[in-house]
Amino acid sequence: MNRRFLLARRPHGVPVPADFALVEAPVPTPPPGGLVVRNHYCSLDPAQRGWMDDAPSYMPPIALGDPVRATTVGVVHASDNPEFRPGDWVMGLNGIEDYSVCAPGGFTMKVDVTQVASPSLFLSAMGAVGLTGYFGLLEVAKPQPGEVLLVSGAAGAVGSAVGQIGKIVGCRTIGIAGGPDKCRRLLTDYGFDVAIDYKGKSVTELAAEIRAAAPGGVNIVFENVGGTVMDAEMLNLAKHARIVLCGLISEYNLAEKYGLRNLWPILTQQATLYGYLIMDYAPRFAEAGAVMAQWMAEGRLRIDEDVQEGLENAYEAFMRLFTGANTGKLVLKIA
Template structure:
């Protein structure tokens, strides 16, 4: 038996290319005292992974060359020399795109109860960083008030779709921006948004006008996942004392940063702009997970998972992040046969 690993061979320049990576077979790691090995079943494919590939200052160190790409995984303990983790136990942790991950003492890994969920993959979507990013990002960073309007970019994505639904639970008007008629339909019919704006083929002026029509009373909160022209158009519709939550800027991850040309609107409208990272909320994950789980049980929140299989398909699945081909939380299934 071997461990197949999705290795970073070169720092990507612009859009990642196949030859930036290598699928490598290595021996399954052996744990030393205090460590354990996880047999990964599901791997979360997230936009943040692109930033980790660059050798640039960030909130986490870059992935090292000739090492497997960093990712959040769900799996079972394969072999353990840590008394707190037993073989066969299901765990969630920040590991790598590989079949077997070595977790050293102090590693970010925690047990999960898979008996209470339809699939362990939900800990990478609604009950994982995705759902909790939406939960804490909107509620704590955005401070929504009943009757306000929340504008969500990347709204058909895993985080964005949940932000819109939570906004509705909080009594807000939810306006989503997405690419294509089908995604806009899903925003309204599946996720309960009040209005949807299709950004495809439109310049900033057109987008500004259409956002204004979808949010006639202005925008109180922007939950930003995309950046670029979409953010610029949203900024032109802000109300006074509005809030902009910067969760992601995926449109600029493979290009030189453009910056926000309409940032001056945040001065005019006395807007608060806040960068958001879910890591700071780790001590409150149980709190957020419990409430999200109750909303799911009550039918107030729906979520979709886009699961593809095979570690050998890591590159193709990763690139779906940038093409918009996925129709839900993107997850790679590397479960053993």
């Protein structure tokens, strides 16, 4: 049977178990020209919360009764496509379920699992998460040696990759995270120059800490959080700063969005605010993945994974994103 983690109703605020359903269905057969993938791992990401809302976005909402959409890595189970044979490892945008039907085209691509310690790395370092940091920093922000890089959500999967890549290209890195343990990891595990704990601080207090760490202002802001954290960052922009807006995790469960309230510094500092989506760079994943793999082999890049097990635990695993419990890229092991 095929176990499927479905969206049963649209969440209002923080998702609750009744918003989802775990059902069983027959294992599907491949459509003409398509294939069926046995998912081994799936990625759990804050963006999935946005896809659950019936609201305009860069991707259509998850339909009620459909499995929660996720990037997965797994093995071709059956195929009607000569480019994919049973036993091939593939990565694609599928669902949180044992078996997914992949129509011709789309995001499905082969991956070489012999080159990595675990196939899950195609969902972290060499998947959309690690490559979000790679392209967002190097291609969008275009950092220069000696510039100050400020990363919010810095202990998360994307943020920790951004900070380390920033160090590789010669930036001074400041990370914002929640709690002393995460701030310690920024310094000891990911090599940030400064770690700032945002918890329990007002915008004024947080802005003052950023200013103390970067008295000349911040050249690049890699934004993953939004809300009051972003307000404090906007008060510390250097001239011609670049703000890469990658995520707004503090707002995903809010019925009424907080929004950006400090627009004036963007004008006075002639800063650039760039809305960034990794999907634009999908054709270049293999190129960037090779670089990320080399940096890891050289010990210059550390990517931690928080692997939770069991499709029956999908809801509890997903909620780790919003409680701050995850300690690295959150992955659900299905097979």
